[in-house]
Amino acid sequence: MKRKVQVGIIGTGPAGLLLAHLLKRAGIEALVLESRSREQIESTIRAGVLEQWTVDLLISLGLGERLKREAHFHDGITLRFGRGSHHLDFPELTGGKRVTVYAQHEVIKDLVAALPADMIQFGVKNVSLHGLDTDHPTIRTAEDEIDCDFIAGCDGFHGPSRQAIPANALKTYETVYPFGWLGILAEAPPSHHELIYARHERGFALLSTRSPEVQRLYIQCDPADDLANWSDDRIWNELHQRLETDEDWSLTEGPIFQKNIVAMRSFVCETMRWGRLFLAGDAAHIVPPTGAKGLNLAAADVVVLARALTRFYADGKEDLLDTYAATCLERIWRGERFSWYMTTLLHRNDAEEDFVRRIHMADLDYVVSSHAAQQALAENYVGLPMAF
Ligand code: FAD
Ligand code: DHB
Numbered sequence: 001m002k003r004k005v006q007v008g009i010i011g012t013g014p015a016g017l018l019l020a021h022l023l024k025r026a027g028i029e030a031l032v033l034e035s036r037s038r039e040q041i042e043s044t045i046r047a048g049v050l051e052q053w054t055v056d057l058l059i060s061l062g063l064g065e066r067l068k069r070e071a072h073f074h075d076g077i078t079l080r081f082g083r084g085s086h087h088l089d090f091p092e093l094t095g096g097k098r099v100t101v102y103a104q105h106e107v108i109k110d111l112v113a114a115l116p117a118d119m120i121q122f123g124v125k126n127v128s129l130h131g132l133d134t135d136h137p138t139i140r141t142a143e144d145e146i147d148c149d150f151i152a153g154c155d156g157f158h159g160p161s162r163q164a165i166p167a168n169a170l171k172t173y174e175t176v177y178p179f180g181w182l183g184i185l186a187e188a189p190p191s192h193h194e195l196i197y198a199r200h201e202r203g204f205a206l207l208s209t210r211s212p213e214v215q216r217l218y219i220q221c222d223p224a225d226d227l228a229n230w231s232d233d234r235i236w237n238e239l240h241q242r243l244e245t246d247e248d249w250s251l252t253e254g255p256i257f258q259k260n261i262v263a264m265r266s267f268v269c270e271t272m273r274w275g276r277l278f279l280a281g282d283a284a285h286i287v288p289p290t291g292a293k294g295l296n297l298a299a300a301d302v303v304v305l306a307r308a309l310t311r312f313y314a315d316g317k318e319d320l321l322d323t324y325a326a327t328c329l330e331r332i333w334r335g336e337r338f339s340w341y342m343t344t345l346l347h348r349n350d351a352e353e354d355f356v357r358r359i360h361m362a363d364l365d366y367v368v369s370s371h372a373a374q375q376a377l378a379e380n381y382v383g384l385p386m387a388f
Helices: 014-025 052-060 065-070 090-094 104-113 232-242 294-315 324-346 354-369 371-382
Strands: 002-010 030-033 072-074 076-081 084-089 099-101 128-130 138-140 145-153 172-187 195-198 205-209 214-221 256-269 277-279
Touching: 002 014, 014 030, 014 104, 014 145, 014 294, 052 065, 052 099, 052 294, 065 104, 076 090, 076 354, 084 090, 084 371, 090 371, 145 294, 195 324, 205 232, 214 232, 232 256, 256 324, 294 324, 324 354, 324 371, 354 371
Parallel strands: 002 030, 002 145, 076 195, 145 277
Antiparallel strands: 072 099, 076 084, 128 138, 138 145, 172 214, 172 256, 195 205, 205 214
């Protein structure tokens, strides 16, 4: 079937769905195409931390009701190393900003539920992009041919959008880390009232939360490791060791009902625009999860894109479309820097010399003893200023 839409969006991750909402609010017609089913996208376990402005954006779009009721709002994070804990007081350090923990798939559920059903097509197969260097790019699927004014490639790192850009036009930067995260969900009451980021001789560990009954935890592991090697006993044993402290604190255990391993990379595709194709979110950039930035960077991209498209449809001006990549990349590189910093600061990397390891320890000592250093970490963690 042949169809026509102003903006064709590929992917129902945070980038694609938020863009659909922003365009709908601006009166621009959009259609979102997703290869997976609604059940799949609503149950994929990923991010947890939202920047303050992302929360404010969701609320301003009328999408924050459940978030306000069910999210966890923390007054900072704890850094743990050398058997000691150090609380960073974010409201004091940032002029009132806090940490919001609300699972990505809950954001996805809220975004999907609030879009008209005819704006999303799930289970779409064989998506391909054509005519990107013309005024009428087309998305072909197994069943449809959709003529668009613009295509937004919001299809994540492995999607077809970035691959539709000629290889010789792509300008990319990448570094791959020699470790990954084993993430678990456990039916256990909270062990602590905020997130604990731990650096330990045995490797990094992170304690996060999902609800009063469910805790989210991560352990640094080999990215090629097999989940079969990680029995529940081994996971708890590692977590106890890596989160050890001389304080009166203990980790609460409970049945583990979900496990996965993710590899870690930093990646930036600076070619975020190719003709009438605009890349947003993980399609254009990846950060290691230690800084909790990925979802938030995806949201920032589509705010910039929606503003540019709104201007184009309101008065025919292409200036904001022309500056889209440059505008986004400023924030993206800052997010890349912070995510790389938090990752190298907190993980054990056997490829590093002992000297570098001691530098990381000195850095941690500096952070917890300097108000200025804490402020720098906190302002990045809660999110750099973003107008929307
Ligand atoms: P995605 O969420 O990847 O969405 C892309 C969509 O496109 C998918 O639904 C996919 O099915 C669809 N798609 C792909 N190919 C096709 C195709 N051929 N046709 C149609 N559709 C297609 N970020 C944070 O901000 N805070 C955190 O605390 C955080 N923690 C994380 C923890 C972990 C363990 C991981 C793995 C990630 C974490 N992130 C975090 C990163 C965050 O999850 C991603 O950055 C975010 O999902 C990016 O959103 P997106 O919309 O760009 O892409
Ligand atoms: C979570 C994920 C992160 O990447 C992070 O830095 C903090 C928390 C989480 O899933 O809760």
